[in-house]
Amino acid sequence: MECMNSDWLTTGETASMLGVSRQHVVNLCDRGELHFSLAGTHRRVRRADVQHLLDPGLTREQEKSLWLHRAMLGPLMIDPNAVLDLARENIRAWLPQHREDGMAAGYLKQWLDVLDGGVDDVVESLTGTDEASCELRQNSPFAGVLPDADRRQALRSFREHWDHEHSAA
Structure with missing residues (x-):
């Protein structure tokens, strides 16, 4: 007569979600690759940890790029025409x-298509976590939007954020 919170899974439920054997889940737990708690002698795994294994999210480089592009939202909102014009100039210089x-x-x-879509489309690409936005950001035409001091500060802030958020990982 066990009452389990839906946030916690048995090793069997975890195995089913991951498509692996229960023993493999036990091994992941024992190696410290999957955090667990004990309920008596039984391991319980947080559903969120299993979801993270299934979809680990952004890589460090993708998250850093997202962080920098979020920092560009300020200049974009303050002077959208200047920022979009600079991006177009960069593209014209780089395409050849x-x-x-x-x-x-x-x-x-x-x-160019995103820029032609206007500020809302640009913001969506700058801040999206989907694969297309991540790839576009890796080829960003927004060089020169952030002053160098702001860019360095954003990178410092990102490193602090990453170290804090991923220190237990």
Whole structure:
């Protein structure tokens, strides 16, 4: 007659979610790769930890890029025309440096479409966590938007955030 909180899973339930054996879950727990609590002699795993294994989220580089692009929201909101014009100028300068049929040129052309969509589309791409937004940010035309001192401060803040949020991982 066991009453379990739905936030906690048995090793069998965890195994089913992960598509592995119960013993594999026990091994993950014993190696410290999956946090657990004991309910008597039985391991219980937080559902959130299992979800993290299934979808680990953004990589460090993707999160750093997201952080920097979020920092650009201030200048974008204060003077959208200047920021969008600078991005267009960067694209015009960079496109000739890449093969017409290459991936970099493809991303720059996608950015032109985003810029043509206006500020709301730009904000969505700058802050989205979907795969397309992550890839676009890796080929960002927003160089020069943030003053160097602001960029360095944003990177320092990111490192502190990352170290704090991921220290237990």
